[in-house]
């Protein structure tokens with residue numbers, strides 16, 4: 299089953315995500331591609347563990363979803379997100395038994411190693427989300443990335459590394475077969491936490507049920523308000539916390555649309571926070587008392603992050619620049 303980001307709690311729990319099988323081990327696979335690993339690996343357990351797969355590619359998500367459904371794996375969830383966002387925001391402390399990474403993108407060019415997944419901050423984050431006795435399994439064909447990952451695990455100060463043979467299922471993935479056809483072998487390591495120092499969750503929340511707690515502002519627009527003067531607008535707040543904890547935000551107000559059915563407008567905003575990006579809509583709607591409500595729309599299933607709240611602030615400040623008078627800030 300595919301789970302959009304807005305369906306999760308922050309953090310979530312195995313009991314809520316797998317209500318019929320909460321007691322089973324919980325496995326996270328990062329970058330599952332077309333989903334061949336899990337049906338093979340799940341078959342090696344007497345009962346299939348609970349599975350959460352995280353991928354960036356939407357096409358892969360659909361292919362894998364079909365494959366897992368055909369295999370009858372009904373306690374498997376797939377989601378389209380950057381892995382570190384999912385692990386930081388959704389996975390509870392000491393929640394997982396296993397994190398599997400098969401053939402991660404190696405980012406081989408000089409100067410691109412910052413894009414690699416398996417860096418020291420990732421190992422510290424993963425250690426805090428693994429149960430005692432849990433581990434990360436890495437399989438890769440890439441010699442240099444393998445050495446890099448082992449060095450980063452050591453640098454994290456929280457991982458013990460064992461180099462061993464890959465599980466048979468990791469040699470059945472699309473990329474495993476591709477490299478095998480080219481005559482390349484695969485490296486495999488288990489990274490076992492030696493400490494589970496908690497890495498905090500961010501300040502993410504689902505879209506609230508109570509409309510008064512949705513990020514908003516109330517303001518009075520001047521009679522002279524001329525929405526056609528809108529131009530694309532960018533605001534940035536550089537990272538204000540440690541690299542392990544999260545990044546700052548960039549908000550780009552892309553466009554402003556007039557409503558046909560309701561008196562008001564909608565702003566389309568792009569919000570970037572580290573690896574997480576969201577496209578959100580922010581309504582500017584007339585109220586009966588003559589004021590206007592600036593409010594994050596539910597459409598598209600946004601989650602409430604610092605950057606999304608900031609986007610409501612950027613719209614509000616732009617309107618202030620057009621002569622609006624703010625009566626109330628709720629973001």
Ligand SMILES: C[S@@+](CC[C@H](N)C(=O)[O-])C[C@H]1O[C@@H](n2cnc3c(N)ncnc32)[C@H](O)[C@@H]1O
Pocket residue numbers: 328329330331332352353354355358379380381382399400401402403415471472473474
């Ligand atoms: C080389 S492919 C390997 C796919 C699959 N594991 C296999 O062995 O066939 C790497 C996959 O990782 C995904 N990926 C890369 N970075 C990711 C991230 N930060 N979070 C989730 N998935 C990611 C890519 O979209 C891609 O599908």
